[in-house]
Structure formats: C-alpha cells, structure tokens
Amino acid sequence: MVPNLAMWSSLRILRAGAAVARPAWSSIPRISLANYATVSTVRIGNLAPAQPKKQRKRLGRGDGSDRGGTSTRGNKGQKGRAGNGKPKPGFEGGQMPLIRLIPKRGFVNSHKQTFAPVNLDRLQFWIDQGRIDPSQPITVKELYESRCIHQIHDGVKLLGDGSKHLTTPIHIVVSRASQSAIKAVEATGGSIVCRYYNALSLRAQVKPHKWLLRNKPLPHFADPVSKRDLLWYSSPNNRGYLALRDAQRRAADKADSA
Template identity: 35%
Template sequence: MLKLNNIVDKSSIKKPKRVGRGIGSGKGKTSGAGHKGQKSRSGVSIKGFEGGQMPLHRRLPKRGFKNPFRKEFSIVNLIDIDKAINSKKLNPSKEIAKAELLKAGLIRKNSLGIKLLANGKLSHSITIKVNKASKKAADNISKNKGKLILEIAKEKIIQQDKKPKKKEK
C-alpha cells in the first residue's frame, strides 16, 4: 500500500545538471569544459578522431572498387508476381512486360533491364518478357505452362564530356 513514508523517487526521472548558472552551482563559468582548447568550444565532437592515434577507418585496408560499367537490373521474384496477380495488379492472361511491372510497382523506372528470380512459387500460367531469368525461374514458369520471353537489354548511352549542340539561328 502506498503511504507517505514509503514513496521513492523514480530513478529514471533525474533532472539534468544546469551548467553556466554561477560559481555557487559548482558548474559555473566554464560549465565543466575546462579552459580553452578544442574541447571547450561548441560543436566539439570530431567523428572518428581518436586523440591523434591513427583512426580505425584509416587503419583498415581499402577493399574493392565501384565498377563504372556495371549493368544494374531490377530484380523481380516469382512470389512478387504471384502477389500482384492475386491483388489484381497484373493480368495473367495478358503478356507481362516492363510497362506492366512498372504500373504494378514491382520495378523502378530507371532500371536498365529486368531479371526474374525464383524466390517463391508461381501458381498462375503467365507470359512474361524480361531481360534475364534464373534457371529455376524459367523451370517454374514452364512447369505452370507459361511462356518466358528473353529480350536484349538496351544500354543507356551516356554522353560524357560532350558539350550540348548550339541552336542554329
């Protein structure tokens, strides 16, 4: 039973120490930051600084590289197509191509091509047009009496270091 003699402060509700409120508070003048120097200034924490010791991010070796010629494909799994068909976003009787997958929200607009993977099971007979497909995905589609059409991905031509053509007068 709660009585006045057994009331205890909740330890998690602890008021923060007020700094810079006069010398009598014990945290006046420099507010516990000491005199001068980098750590006494505002915005002090320098990420990754270890007091002059070589920081961890510089001690560890570099690895790998970013391939500027990589071809990035949007990945679509069989389970995603099945869910889209069940939720009436895709029509299994029509051919499923990039435009239909885009409309159903399964891929993004700026992808180079579409790769079909065999995650999950497909319970519908479909005709799908993609750029790449895994062997299992192709087997699963043919097992359901569907049709897989592979088309060549059209690479985006990026013109670098070329000035735009001047308009003719």
C-alpha cells in the first residue's frame, strides 16, 4: 500500500502536535553524567584510597595481557609447575646436596647450660660502692638490677676468683657455685644456697612486674626433672636447696616427735 498525500499531511500534523504538547517532567533541568560526580560530594563512584594502591599482576588472562599462556613461568620444567614450584632450601634437583657431602665433626649438646659468672671480688666491689645491700639476701634480681651481671642465660654461677677480697658476710641465692666460692662465703660468716631455676621462674624472678601489672600471681618455682640436676641440688656439699629442704624437714619431724 502506497501512502497518499492525505496520509502524509496527517502524520505531519500529529508530529507538530506532539512537539507542542510537551510533558511536565521535561521542564526539569537535566544533569549530564560528566557533571554528576562533581556536583555530589561523597559517593561510592568517586571514592579513592588515600594512598595509591599497587595493582597486583593478573596472570593467565590471555596472550594479549603479556602474562598469559605460561603465566611468566617459562616453558615446562619443575619451576613451571604448580605445587612443587619452589622446593625447600638445599634441594639440588635430586642429587646429593652439598650440606650432606661436607663431613661433620663433633656434636651440639642439647642439654648444655650457660651460666652468667660472678666473681667474689666483683661482688665485694659492688658492695663497697653501695650498689648491693649485703644486709638483705642477694638474688638474681639484685645482681641484674645493679648491673653486676648483664645477661642471665640459664642462671648465675658464683666463682671463687678474688676470694681474698671478700670481707663482708653475705647471704646469696644463685643457680650454681664453685667449692672455692662456697668456702670463701662461709668463712666470712655468710651463707649460700644453690636454687634451680627454669626459664619461666628466672623471668619471674628478674621481672615480677610483668605479672603484677596483669594482676596475676607469680609462677611457682619449678623443681628439676633430670637425674643430673636432682643429684646436684640434693647434695649438701653443693649447698643445694633440696638438701636444705630435707634437713629442715627432718629437724621439724624431730621437734614434733620430741
């Protein structure tokens, strides 16, 4: 069907009327999308991190990304696979590692203990300077706080070097003591007790404020578990605290029975 002139004229009249009769919402001013972010203050679309964020490498996204295909791992091989791409240090592809080819000499004693040494002449010098009060029992805490020792390690051992300079009677509690140090201390009228400390009890002895600030009780002193330490601290010749405890218990039992 071919449209005639009457139909064309009616279409023109309808279009002209539609242009004249505009709806009410068309009078609202429109804001372009380019100016939308500038007009609004804070929106999700214009949020950005305070510092520039480093973009991570997106591997395996096609050849056009320059990181597709083998994902920058090269062609085949052990390091091009997933899983065991990074073997542990010392692995040399299956051959005998160099660390196993080198001959070994000696061994490392896992039960070795390192004690901070304290000589009697140094202890007397600290007493003469007023850094240590001899009227009170001298423990690891007083030795460490007065800087008579700088590191505690596994405890403190009293040595008899400079015993002729010791003139003040002292009452000291340490981890170990030599026989010459024991004789020199007792010759001046003092006493010595060898006490076993583990790592936790040493830390509580030196820095008790860490428990007090948290309103927690101080940990109890631990007793030795190895046979060597039990025999050493049970010997009265070593002035061990276990031997002193047994002597006090026997004396108490004897007083009760009497």
